[in-house]
Amino acid sequence: MAVLSKRIVLLLVVVVGVVAAGVALWTRRGPSRTTVETDVVTRQARFRSTVTASGEIVATRYADIGSDVMGKIVTLPVKEGDRVEAGQVLAQIDPVQARSDAASVAALVAALAAEELGASEQIRAAAHDVEAAEARARDAEQELVRKRELNARGLLPASEFDAARAAADVAGAEVASAQSAADRARQTLASAKQRTLQARAQRVRADDVLRKTSVVSPISGIVSRLRVREGEMVVVGLQNQPGTTLMTVSDLSGVNAEVKVAEADVLMLRPQQPAEVTLEALPGKRFTGRVIEVGASALPVAGTSAAAREFRVVIRLDAPDPGLRPGMTCDGDIVTSERANVLTVPLQTVVRRAGESGVGDSGVFVVRGDRALFTPVTTGAIGGLDIEVSGIAEGALVVVGPYQVLRDLKDGAAVRAAAPKSGS
Numbered sequence: 001m002a003v004l005s006k007r008i009v010l011l012l013v014v015v016v017g018v019v020a021a022g023v024a025l026w027t028r029r030g031p032s033r034t035t036v037e038t039d040v041v042t043r044q045a046r047f048r049s050t051v052t053a054s055g056e057i058v059a060t061r062y063a064d065i066g067s068d069v070m071g072k073i074v075t076l077p078v079k080e081g082d083r084v085e086a087g088q089v090l091a092q093i094d095p096v097q098a099r100s101d102a103a104s105v106a107a108l109v110a111a112l113a114a115e116e117l118g119a120s121e122q123i124r125a126a127a128h129d130v131e132a133a134e135a136r137a138r139d140a141e142q143e144l145v146r147k148r149e150l151n152a153r154g155l156l157p158a159s160e161f162d163a164a165r166a167a168a169d170v171a172g173a174e175v176a177s178a179q180s181a182a183d184r185a186r187q188t189l190a191s192a193k194q195r196t197l198q199a200r201a202q203r204v205r206a207d208d209v210l211r212k213t214s215v216v217s218p219i220s221g222i223v224s225r226l227r228v229r230e231g232e233m234v235v236v237g238l239q240n241q242p243g244t245t246l247m248t249v250s251d252l253s254g255v256n257a258e259v260k261v262a263e264a265d266v267l268m269l270r271p272q273q274p275a276e277v278t279l280e281a282l283p284g285k286r287f288t289g290r291v292i293e294v295g296a297s298a299l300p301v302a303g304t305s306a307a308a309r310e311f312r313v314v315i316r317l318d319a320p321d322p323g324l325r326p327g328m329t330c331d332g333d334i335v336t337s338e339r340a341n342v343l344t345v346p347l348q349t350v351v352r353r354a355g356e357s358g359v360g361d362s363g364v365f366v367v368r369g370d371r372a373l374f375t376p377v378t379t380g381a382i383g384g385l386d387i388e389v390s391g392i393a394e395g396a397l398v399v400v401g402p403y404q405v406l407r408d409l410k411d412g413a414a415v416r417a418a419a420p421k422s423g424s
Helices: 002-029 096-153 158-211 403-408
Strands: 034-040 042-066 071-075 089-093 214-216 221-226 245-262 274-279 287-298 310-317 329-346 351-354 360-368 371-376 378-383 386-390 397-401 413-417
Touching (some): 034 360, 042 386, 397 413
Parallel strands (some): 034 413
Antiparallel strands (some): 274 287, 274 329, 378 386
């Protein structure tokens, strides 16, 4: 029994020692801590807020060449990449029918011009007939006057007086007939002139159609896209159906970048804002430029999907590379604001927590010792993955993640800070 009691006492002493050691260790280590990722508050001498968008390279001036007449392409003297000048013939549409129509109308104009000349001659002849009839009427009237006097004296038979009076009436009727013929001749001439004018208008149209069988370039530039081949049929656009586009001529002396900007960013853009453009085709090169146009309405959306709307924005490149070609894909960074000597933190460090007023405050978790303390800050411009802040000291250690931890992190929580991402 004595030996058993000694063993029990010894066992109790060991248990008490282990418990005491555990309590001491727990007291020294404190509660469990959460491992967090950190970074430092950095001061940047120049901080830019930008909008990034993708698009393609386009020429400052370009023309999609179509045809105003329908027919077969019989000559195509240019190929893609050729240099062309304004007024140069780019394609020839079969001119046989247009040339025939022009010749037919030209002949009609000549015939109507001859008819007009004949009507003019008829007017002159009718005028002479009127003068002759008036002269005869005057002679007949004078003869009637003389014979009326003789008849009044009883020196002329009544039959001769009646004959003179009939002759005067006939002469007056001849004058009226000649005047009517002159009027008809003038009407014929007026009608001939109108038909001639109509035919000449038709000739202008026929000559214009014939001339348009030769498709010419409206500008000087490069044939950047050729969509047809010799022998193909060309159709003219109708009300709801576009016509055939033969080719595109681009003036590459000036080059733009057309990008599509999301509706969330477009209100920050203004003309003359600086921008930088990069291309996959020219890695390592950055082209400077300025915004020259911001779309006033959203671009059409294909289908009926409820996708976010995009707006067309044009950037004029200051010094484009001669190797740039329309259609090359590009990315544009448009500077919306630029600040000097500002404090910045990674964008994901800024969180919202309920303040004393119940309204959410923006702030960051600053690591001090082994605690994460929520510190309200005032945010400013956003540039890339950083955001401008004030109300915090430069070099302060802030929590940047992980996201799941930062989302639920409480003010004053015990943390174990990993090395800052910036290496500081």
